[in-house]
Amino acid sequence: MDRPWGRVPAWVSTALRAELDDATDEIIAAVRAEVPEYARPLTGRFGVKITEGVSVALGQFVDLIGRDEGLEDVRVYRALGQLEHREGRTLAALQSAYQVGTRAMWRRLGEGDTARNLPAEVIFILAEALFSYVEQISAASVAGWADEEANRAGSLQRRRHAVVELLARRPPAAAVELERAAAAAGWALPGRLAALVVEDAAAVGARLPGSIGADLDPVGLVLVPVLDRTGWWDRLRAGLGDRRAVLGPVTEPTDAHRSIARAQAAWPLHLAGLLHPDTTQTLARADEHLLALLLAAAPEIAADLRERAIAPLRALPSGALARAEQTLRAWLDAHGDISVAAAALHVHPQTVRYRLAGLRETFDGVLDDPGARLELTIALRSAPALDETRPATSGS
16 A cells, blocks of 8 residues: 655654644534534534544654554544444545545645745655545545444445446436445445456455455456546556456546446457457556457457458468568558568568569559558458468568
């Protein structure tokens, strides 16, 4: 898990401790003022737990600054989430409280002398550390809330499975229905997400904060929140490890079925090694392989196109076939540039011209037709080498 607070200079911790010493009341006041569900007297169990949660959060954050350590003890925040569920507050209220509290804390830091004297690069790291820290304690509270929901209404995983199925549904479910189901599953519905097809989805989802997973048939599905530009991608790669997976496009929750369908369509192609020439590549992004998906969606038409496009090559002798195919692939990949094709083939440009003259005869003028060249390019890109079992003949 990311530990950006470890990159903040350790001396900042000491400087901030005094400035945040009396910030608890200020943060609680901001939450009570901006989140209607919390606009109530701080009495009894509610007051004790809220005050404890904010004060512990402040102290723990300051303690972590400058230390490359993970956030190990989240019991206070889980307990806070459980209390929120027992008192009938929603996940939306809980998440709003965290957001308001974070803004209040950052405003307090910005008004202090320490932050004003920090270099810009340190301020950026401090901000990243704060927001990552709050994201993690917020996730712990969400988990506590979800545990209570599971105890009250049955299996949490069954509810998460229902959320995944609801997001995959066509036509899409209404936003209100999605929010209700996500809350019941203990999941904070993100503004944007991407579908991840992977085996052992429940285990992968548990390693990706804010994600929700279900082990579907024939392969599992994890819905990954996209909260920032690059951090989510780094967390995704770390959470996957060496597992094979396919990622669908980023969408809003109401369009999640598009991301799910595309990732599921690309999964068998990825397993078969048809998406990457490098078969050691474990994670594939479906949107980078739209041509392969398009051809796979209509396999009979794709097979007919390939056979018709390359039929003239099959009439050539074995050695000539391999050489002709190599030349044709290089020339098409080079968009007709003789010099580039020659460099790819490690031959003289005149050799390529000679071979192309023969290919034009073989294809009876087809190579001069842009549409036919497109079909031939697709055919060669989507099929294995025509003469794989025999070495190509060198020379011209």
